[in-house]
Amino acid sequence: MKWPILLLASLASTQSIPPMMRFECSQLVVDRIDPLVNPGLTPSPHLHQIVGGNSFNATLQHDLPSQSTCTSCTFSEDFSNYWTAVLYFKARNGTFKRVPQAPSEGLKGNGGITVYYIPDTQNKTTVTAFKPGFRMLVGDAAATTPQPARKVCHRCMPASGDNSNINCGAPDAQELPKGTCAGGIRTILTFPTCWDGKNLDSPDHK
Ligand SMILES: *[C@@H]1O[C@H](CO)[C@@H](O)[C@H](O)[C@H]1NC(C)=O
Ligand SMILES: *[C@@H]1O[C@H](CO)[C@@H](O)[C@H](O)[C@H]1NC(C)=O
Numbered sequence: 001m002k003w004p005i006l007l008l009a010s011l012a013s014t015q016s017i018p019p020m021m022r023f024e025c026s027q028l029v030v031d032r033i034d035p036l037v038n039p040g041l042t043p044s045p046h047l048h049q050i051v052g053g054n055s056f057n058a059t060l061q062h063d064l065p066s067q068s069t070c071t072s073c074t075f076s077e078d079f080s081n082y083w084t085a086v087l088y089f090k091a092r093n094g095t096f097k098r099v100p101q102a103p104s105e106g107l108k109g110n111g112g113i114t115v116y117y118i119p120d121t122q123n124k125t126t127v128t129a130f131k132p133g134f135r136m137l138v139g140d141a142a143a144t145t146p147q148p149a150r151k152v153c154h155r156c157m158p159a160s161g162d163n164s165n166i167n168c169g170a171p172d173a174q175e176l177p178k179g180t181c182a183g184g185i186r187t188i189l190t191f192p193t194c195w196d197g198k199n200l201d202s203p204d205h206k
């Protein structure tokens with residue numbers, strides 16, 4: 001997976017904005033499986049929207065990207081999988097309805113998520129592709145109060161959209177908006193930009 005570095009280099013030479021890569025991954029499936037937190041448990045306690053390579057399974061006994069033959073993401077060079085919680089609206093009569101997901105501004109797709117790869121803007125770290133089998137998780141599925149680290153945040157979007165500030169700064173909040181949001185709710189999950197270079201996983205996957 002050498003292409004992200006090439007792409008980042010060409011962007012950096014033509015633009016003054018920090019180099020980054022941004023792409024859409026459409027919904028692959030919505031299912032109660034989580035091979036990272038609940039390997040082999042079907043159904044898993046939480047429902048997820050899964051995007052990415054087609055070899056996704058309830059277990060991670062295989063290296064997913066090398067077993068996949070196609071992906072719901074824009075770039076066919078990346079067969080990674082990404083999976084996220086699914087949000088429900090609770091009506092006054094007690095029924096739940098899934099909140100539809102939509103691609104970010106300027107991108108096309110069926111539901112899904114937008115993936116950003118943002119390198120260290122000070123060039124202090126070396127960018128490499130993930131090693132086979134690399135896994136990571138952010139957030140806490142059991143959290144009922146805002147968490148100390150601002151890694152998961154939400155913004156009530158105006159109808160016009162707003163692509164500013166993807167670092168969880170104001171007006172993003174750690175709680176879901178309470179009112180109606182004309183442009184929907186934007187949720188950001190921030191993963192670390194660097195890792196120890198050795199361990200592909202850790203007991204809590206963080
Ligand atoms: C997919 O998951 C099922 C159930 O956990 C398991 O039996 C099967 O071997 C897995 N397939 C692969 C390719 O890992
Ligand atoms: C409950 O309320 C929702 C939202 O108003 C509505 O779509 C649904 O049909 C209602 N269900 C029942 C059983 O009344």
Ligand SMILES: *[C@@H]1O[C@H](CO)[C@@H](O)[C@H](O)[C@H]1NC(C)=O
Binds near residue numbers: 009012013121122123
């Ligand atoms: C980091 O590297 C890029 C590409 O070589 C360059 O355009 C940019 O100015 C560098 N940034 C810093 C802070 O040195």
